[in-house]
Amino acid sequence: MKSIIKIGLISITVIGIIWAIIYFTKGIGNMEDIPISAIPFEQHIQKRAIDEVSGKDFDDASNGYTSIMQEIQTESSITLGNGEKSLTQNEVDNCRKTAFDVYAPIFLNYGDSYFEKSSWDDSKIKSLRATATEMINMKLAERGYERYDSLKNIIGYVDDYYAALTTIKKALRYSEKSSLNEVENAKTKVEKFIKYPLTNNTKLKKNLKSSVSTLESLISKIKINKSNKEKKEKKSTKKRKQSKKKKHHHKHYSAYDYYDYNYDYNYDYNYDNIYNYY
Numbered sequence: 001m002k003s004i005i006k007i008g009l010i011s012i013t014v015i016g017i018i019w020a021i022i023y024f025t026k027g028i029g030n031m032e033d034i035p036i037s038a039i040p041f042e043q044h045i046q047k048r049a050i051d052e053v054s055g056k057d058f059d060d061a062s063n064g065y066t067s068i069m070q071e072i073q074t075e076s077s078i079t080l081g082n083g084e085k086s087l088t089q090n091e092v093d094n095c096r097k098t099a100f101d102v103y104a105p106i107f108l109n110y111g112d113s114y115f116e117k118s119s120w121d122d123s124k125i126k127s128l129r130a131t132a133t134e135m136i137n138m139k140l141a142e143r144g145y146e147r148y149d150s151l152k153n154i155i156g157y158v159d160d161y162y163a164a165l166t167t168i169k170k171a172l173r174y175s176e177k178s179s180l181n182e183v184e185n186a187k188t189k190v191e192k193f194i195k196y197p198l199t200n201n202t203k204l205k206k207n208l209k210s211s212v213s214t215l216e217s218l219i220s221k222i223k224i225n226k227s228n229k230e231k232k233e234k235k236s237t238k239k240r241k242q243s244k245k246k247k248h249h250h251k252h253y254s255a256y257d258y259y260d261y262n263y264d265y266n267y268d269y270n271y272d273n274i275y276n277y278y
Helices: 002-029 041-052 058-076 089-114 122-137 146-171 180-191 202-247 255-262 271-277
Strands: none
Touching: 041 058, 041 089, 058 089, 089 122, 089 146, 122 146, 146 180, 146 202, 180 202
């Protein structure tokens, strides 16, 4: 009886060992079945990027990317008991780069297509600019590569858009009293914004062209006013010269006139005395 019990226990032990070996071997062959906490953080981020970003539409991919970047930030801020950070800077950079490499194609494709639209939402283009700026500041895209240039383009498009709105607003301040040089410079500045992709925006394009037209009309009026003013000033100067010439013109008198002119008619001449004198 005891022999049977020993054999049973041995059998159970052997089966347990065999099952454990099989389970362990299976686990090594399929890393995805291991709990996340047992996987290196970089592998965890890679898995999240594939699951939550890759193949998703822009909104879902953006939410996934933002969540992943927040987790990286949180994990990197943890200090271990020995005083070291839970992640080295190199690990942080690698994790961010992993998420960026998956999200960047989706982001850039959306950004390019968005500026092809005929109307743009302020909150949307500001969000695109902020994300592109953050990617560049984190050095996720290297200078000189296509992704870097594409990110810079998005930033430039948004900056140009708001600069164009400001320029249009300033153009409305000019009047016929403004200097010709000021108005001509304003027109040149507005014309610089009539370019891609700003002209895809229907409202902006209309306002840009309207501003140019208004400034051109104003330039013509200023030139006409300037010409009329110069003619008026020239005519006024001529009249002043003629008036001044008349004031300096004197009448020439004859000897007889001079004598009469100096004759004292108030003197009481006594002709009788004169006669007696002779």
